[in-house]
Amino acid sequence: QVQLVESGGGVVQPGRSLRLSCAASGFTFSTSGMHWVRQAPGKGLEWVAVMFYDGTYKYYADSVKGRFTISRDISKNTLYLQMDSLRAEDTAVYYCARDGYCTNTTCYFFAYWGQGALVTVSS
Amino acid sequence: QSALTQPASVSGSPGQSITISCTGTSSNIGSYKLVSWYQQHPGKAPKLMIYDVSKRPSGVSNRFSGSKSDNTASLTISGLQAEDEANYYCCSYAGSGTSLFGGGTKLTVL
Numbered sequence: 170q171v172q173l174v175e176s177g178g179g180v181v182q183p184g185r186s187l188r189l190s191c192a193a194s195g196f197t198f199s200t201s202g203m204h205w206v207r208q209a210p211g212k213g214l215e216w217v218a219v220m221f222y223d224g225t226y227k228y229y230a231d232s233v234k235g236r237f238t239i240s241r242d243i244s245k246n247t248l249y250l251q252m253d254s255l256r257a258e259d260t261a262v263y264y265c266a267r268d269g270y271c272t273n274t275t276c277y278f279f280a281y282w283g284q285g286a287l288v289t290v291s292s
Numbered sequence: 293q294s295a296l297t298q299p300a301s302v303s304g305s306p307g308q309s310i311t312i313s314c315t316g317t318s319s320n321i322g323s324y325k326l327v328s329w330y331q332q333h334p335g336k337a338p339k340l341m342i343y344d345v346s347k348r349p350s351g352v353s354n355r356f357s358g359s360k361s362d363n364t365a366s367l368t369i370s371g372l373q374a375e376d377e378a379n380y381y382c383c384s385y386a387g388s389g390t391s392l393f394g395g396g397t398k399l400t401v402l
Contacts, residue, residue: 204391206338206393213295213379213381213393213394213395213396214330214332214338214381214383214393214396215393216383216390216391216392216393219389219390219391221389226389228388228389228390229390230390231293264337264338269343275389276326276343276344277324277326277328277385277391278326278328278340278343278344278383279328279330279338279340279383280340280343280349281340282337282338282339283337284337285337
């Protein structure tokens with residue numbers, strides 16, 4: 170069965186960096202699109218970033234563009250989110266999610282979710 | 293882009309039907325058949341309920357249905373049950389590889 174397990178969350182000071190990891194299993198990671206979605210405490214969901222199924226394209230929400238980088242290591246079946254220049258408003262639970270049920274394309278919906286990793290940006 | 297617009301809350305009695313609306317623009321909902329809906333219970337990860345406007349994933353009850361007209365998508369839950377009480381979020385493809393969520397709707401089963 171599909172499993173997504175995030176790690177790397179914690180407390181970090183404003184302006185510093187943090188890298189989240191998402192270990193994937195139960196599906197073919199190398200041909201699956203992957204997303205990061207976040208949820209600030211008591212707030213709604215916000216899409217953060219996507220890496221296309223073949224790794225060729227990456228897109229970001231305007232709120233994180235230029236500061237966050239999505240990447241993957243196929244040999245480790247792991248998705249990453251490098252977060253630089255962190256701000257208080259980046260405080261949230263970060264979920265990794267597998268893109269739809271498509272093969273060799275991007276479906277733009279989130280079929281499977283991890284349990285989330287909490288990132289708190291505070292001095 | 294601004295979030296898609298959903299009502300903050302809706303309510304219904306067991307056995308009734310409710311509809312949650314999700315209003316966007318011609319740049320997102322109005323241009324693509326890529327609307328999805330998610331159910332989230334407190335403290336849990338979201339769960340996919342509807343994708344591609346009206347398709348249900350395997351295992352999701354047929355009490356859940358989705359539709360779209362122009363710039364507005366809708367989620368209908370029929371035969372309300374206590375376990376349906378949760379937060380519901382719509383999401384649409386918004387072009388240029390990006391996705392956009394609604395603000396969320398809290399469903400209360402009376």
